[in-house]
Amino acid sequence: MRYIILLLFACLGLKAQVINKTDSNQVKMDDTLVVDNGKKDSLKIFKPTISDYRFRTQFGEQKVFDTAFTVQKSYIYTQYNNRDNFGKVQFANIGSGFQNLVYYNNPERNLSLLPERKSHFILGIGDIKYYDVKTPTTSFIYHTAMRNGAALQTTYTQNFGKNLNLAVEYMGLRSQGFYNNSLAANNSVVFSGHFNSENKKYEAFAHFIHQNVNNEEYGGISDLDIFLSGDSRFKSRENLEVNLNSSDSRYSYRRYYYSHSFAPFNPERYPFKISHTIFHQGNKYYFNLGSGDSAFFGALIPNRSLSSKKFSENLSNTASLVFDNEKFKLDAGIRHQRITLGANNAIQSPESVAETELKENRLGAVGHLKISLWEKLALNSSLEYSNGKQFGNYLRSANQLKFEPIPDYFVDAKVNFQSAAPSFNYLLNVSPITGHNYNFTDFKNESILEVGGTVGLKWFDAQVFANYFRIDNYAYFTSAGQPQQSGSSLNISQIGGDATFSYSKFHLNTRLLFQSNLSNKELLPAPNFVGRANIYWQSKAFKDAAEIMTGLKVHYFTKFASRDFSPVINEFVLPDSKAYSIGGQPVLDAYFNMKVKTMQFYVEAQNFTTTFIQNRTYTAPYYPFYDFRLNIGIVWNLFH
Numbered sequence: 001m002r003y004i005i006l007l008l009f010a011c012l013g014l015k016a017q018v019i020n021k022t023d024s025n026q027v028k029m030d031d032t033l034v035v036d037n038g039k040k041d042s043l044k045i046f047k048p049t050i051s052d053y054r055f056r057t058q059f060g061e062q063k064v065f066d067t068a069f070t071v072q073k074s075y076i077y078t079q080y081n082n083r084d085n086f087g088k089v090q091f092a093n094i095g096s097g098f099q100n101l102v103y104y105n106n107p108e109r110n111l112s113l114l115p116e117r118k119s120h121f122i123l124g125i126g127d128i129k130y131y132d133v134k135t136p137t138t139s140f141i142y143h144t145a146m147r148n149g150a151a152l153q154t155t156y157t158q159n160f161g162k163n164l165n166l167a168v169e170y171m172g173l174r175s176q177g178f179y180n181n182s183l184a185a186n187n188s189v190v191f192s193g194h195f196n197s198e199n200k201k202y203e204a205f206a207h208f209i210h211q212n213v214n215n216e217e218y219g220g221i222s223d224l225d226i227f228l229s230g231d232s233r234f235k236s237r238e239n240l241e242v243n244l245n246s247s248d249s250r251y252s253y254r255r256y257y258y259s260h261s262f263a264p265f266n267p268e269r270y271p272f273k274i275s276h277t278i279f280h281q282g283n284k285y286y287f288n289l290g291s292g293d294s295a296f297f298g299a300l301i302p303n304r305s306l307s308s309k310k311f312s313e314n315l316s317n318t319a320s321l322v323f324d325n326e327k328f329k330l331d332a333g334i335r336h337q338r339i340t341l342g343a344n345n346a347i348q349s350p351e352s353v354a355e356t357e358l359k360e361n362r363l364g365a366v367g368h369l370k371i372s373l374w375e376k377l378a379l380n381s382s383l384e385y386s387n388g389k390q391f392g393n394y395l396r397s398a399n400q401l402k403f404e405p406i407p408d409y410f411v412d413a414k415v416n417f418q419s420a421a422p423s424f425n426y427l428l429n430v431s432p433i434t435g436h437n438y439n440f441t442d443f444k445n446e447s448i449l450e451v452g453g454t455v456g457l458k459w460f461d462a463q464v465f466a467n468y469f470r471i472d473n474y475a476y477f478t479s480a481g482q483p484q485q486s487g488s489s490l491n492i493s494q495i496g497g498d499a500t501f502s503y504s505k506f507h508l509n510t511r512l513l514f515q516s517n518l519s520n521k522e523l524l525p526a527p528n529f530v531g532r533a534n535i536y537w538q539s540k541a542f543k544d545a546a547e548i549m550t551g552l553k554v555h556y557f558t559k560f561a562s563r564d565f566s567p568v569i570n571e572f573v574l575p576d577s578k579a580y581s582i583g584g585q586p587v588l589d590a591y592f593n594m595k596v597k598t599m600q601f602y603v604e605a606q607n608f609t610t611t612f613i614q615n616r617t618y619t620a621p622y623y624p625f626y627d628f629r630l631n632i633g634i635v636w637n638l639f640h
Contacts, residue, residue, distance in 0.1 A: 059126060062132070069600060081120055087101050087104075088100055088120070089619050094175045095151070111312075111394060117565070122211060139155040142632075151171070151186075152171070152172055167193070169189070179240065185215075189208075205259045211252070212251070212253075216248045220242065222241040228616070244296060249567060253283050255282075261322060279316050281316075282312070287308050291306065301432050310343035310428060311341075319333050320366065332366070335365065339388065342428075344356070362386045365386075369381045378401070392421055397418075415451050419445045422446050423475070426477075427439070448470070452467030463498055464497040465496055481566050486523055489520070490520045491518040492516070496513030498511035512530075513530045515528060528560070529556075537549070546595060553591065554586055558583055559582065562582045564621055565623060582621065598639070603632050603633075604630070607627060
């Protein structure tokens, strides 16, 4: 209130001095309004700049709101999940997930129920953003849907004084899709808060997140020959017969999280802290078989409900001692977890309910080391170990070393190792469909070794990267949808790079990846090459009031014997006798993007060649890639 009164006096005649902060690192982060009580009775108004609007993850560095208009944004804000999905091929409706063309390890699936196709929308603990903004800030991200619907993500954040920030984010997506029974309805809500006391002795991070990933399951098209016939009657895809007409799957993900630390002594002289983190996470997966869809799967188990459910819960408590200064951070602690994995399916009688539930208490240790030297070398290493009777030992070590030997060149190396039970979707399933029930109790730990790195070069803003994976006891699903593990190792090598070539206002951005399954390639079929090229023109326009980017993208991956998709468990399974190879078909997108102040527009004609050429691109066997669609994305940051 006093700020408003002071501003009114300024308007009535006090001399105002405006200071533009062009470099937030050189100007002390004072309040927006500061009164000078010196000889000159003047009012100093500090005008916020973009450097006053920052965010971070709990274990990451602070970053400034990125309002730059770059080619990387054209890969992110043309996708419904607002991520660069290179190495993935999308299903025919937004909100319906992807098939991974490039292997990577997703730690979010460890000791947790997370079906692969549902994982592309999920925000883990390390994905939650905490803000620090000078004035209230609102962000909007909008996408058009397929046939009917839209996707909109809205974020509002505000500082309450210097030490407390609260934020709320809601994302809603509803898209009808081109095929019958292919509706996608996803949503998420995130509340987050960050507090740091005035004396810097107490700091807290907290969030609540609830996400739903719900999809109607159409089971693929029934007759591939009709799809490829070119018959004009089937250009409207809703006229095509699909395998499932009333089945659906639902996934729910909820987490309560609170982490805080206290420094008992002066943190500048004795940088020791006591840290405590507690969270509860619950995951639920449902599959509802339509009453008329049983013929596609074959026989059903008598007296079983057509709806099935499985779930996992994790209540985690961690206490740590932390040594934390600017160049060296070390924390070590102990962790207790209460983990539950369950499934149930009601028998249609009043006497009993079929239910399976596994529970265990796990004890373990965690550690984290972070070293920064000379602003040219950074080491980030973490280790976690735990043990329980149901799911055995768990070990994960992640190590990253980044250094800059000479200016504008860097090396980013990593060595990661993980030994854990297969993801919970492999361990348990209860279904009314014969042959889709399993209780995988004699599993072995799946061990994954990852060695790789990236070299950044000044020339052409280029990066070259390479990765090697060795996977022992690899978990996979047979063509019948049953879990198994390999008897010998999978060895996967990847090498690639990206670069931007420029001439005047014309640019060519490319990203290429070569991948080889050196052993057991039949268990994880994947393309040998995935590539993307983007030729575009970028320039200021309208007397520098706007910026324009327009061009053409080409996406391509080589032909390979793809796995099938199972809608019952929402996983990819080994191909059966009806499967066929996919890939070898380029996909072209033409686009026109524009930035005006803090608003960015992304208009893209995706897969536009299908307006005059038959669509022969697939996400998985019997699941065609989407036809031509006009995607409109809008990003708007409002700094109030």
